[in-house]
Structures are given as structure tokens and as C-alpha cells.
């Protein structure tokens with residue numbers, strides 16, 4: 001799947017309208033952050049979220 005590891009929503013690349021970095025990096029159409037990546041499942045998105053955006057003291061998982 002392709003998803004955004006900032007807002008943790010799944011991404012349909014056909015719906016992506018905005019790109020940055022000279023068109024190479026898609027912007028998430030949910031949150032407009034360039035955090036779109038291909039992952040195997042949502043748990044990998046959450047791991048990326050923790051890696052790039054996670055707070056040290058935020059261990060909560062819904």
C-alpha cells in the first residue's frame with residue numbers, strides 16, 4: 001500500500017495533485033505533508049510516523 005506517515009491515511013496516487021521537489025515527491029492530499037511512502041501495511045506507516053514525527057514520550061497506539 002501507499003500511505004502518508006504523517007496523518008496515517010492510505011494514499012491513492014491517482015488522487016495526488018500536488019508534488020514538491022521538482023515533481024518527484026508527492027504531497028499527501030489529506031494533510032499536505034510530503035510524507036507519502038510505499039509500505040507493506042499500516043503498522044509500517046506508524047513506525048515511520050514514530051521515526052520522523054514521534055515525540056519521545058508518545059508511546060500510545062490506538
Ligand SMILES: [Zn+2]
Nearest residue numbers: 004007028031
Ligand atoms: Zn497525510
